[in-house]
Amino acid sequence: MKPLRRPAARAGALKRAGVLLAGLLLAGEASAACRLSLSQPLVDYGLLRSDGQSASQAVSMGKRTVRLNVVCPGATVIALRFDGTPANAEGYRFGRQDYFNLTLQHPLLDGKPVELAQLYNHAERGGALRPGQVLVVLAGGLPATGRTFSAQVQVDTWLSSAAIAVRDKTTLEGNGRFELVPGG
Template sequence: MVAKFKGIGGVMLCMLLMVQGARADDCRLSISQSRVDYGVIHREALVERPSVALGTRTLHLNVLCTEPSAMALRFTGAAEGQGFRFGREGRMRLTLRHAQVDGRAIDWRMAHLPGETASGQLLPGQVLVAGSPGKRLTAQVDIDTDLPSDALQVRSETILEGLGRFELVSPAVPLSR
């Protein structure tokens, strides 16, 4: 994600970079874009409040396997509470929505609590498991980013970025017949 904040004499650039093309045995993970750019944001246009939400950005995630497989995902990046660090003080939250395996809607499960359903929010250190195996997983990834207002107090061009990557955690294990 990239956002540019123009303040008195300064600009802030913010970006989230994600790795594309992760593999796990016979499966391949891809995302629709590896960089999200928030553009230039003028500090003067922002209402004074404790934090500034940069808005939701959406990506599309796909996993394609050669054989029906169990699929599990995680996002790795610097942890920041219930999200991931964005710049020195900001936070980004990633949520998987509208997930389908082979065209059928699925629920997410937490790897460490197999019977429990999960909301689809990718949390630091957590692995989400697709509720059913298959050959193709698709999901919408919503990214919500916010910064404390004082992060906009810059004197020169400043770059803020959030770095991380999606990982296909489970090996592609063919279903037993």
């Protein structure tokens, strides 16, 4: 995955922020033949204008959505992780102090709605893709096999008051990649 970028200018000037996601597939027994892709590898937050005031809390840059697709030649268990630098237990590093969270929504396996759960704890359902965790596709409460998987990836990026109050042009970056976990 390529960097999340944010050039910022002097207080009161324009700032630019973006999250760059690139789906890269790790070589592995079950994943070697599967293809993983994103509809848009760059999430661009556009130009930002600082009002010169610093916020006391983190500020959301808003939520952006891209589409994640996995295509395999044969039926396989789909299990995914995001390999990025952790910022905390919930999200990934964006710049020095900032972070972004990833959530998979509306998952489909071979065109049918499915559930997502933590690989080693199927009781923990949901699409939050946290550092160090793997999501597996479930149907009827069990890991499901299929040839195609798709989901919307919601990217929610947060900036600290220090990132907002910069005076000179600044670039913030974060990176990582989606990986298909063999044998899910």
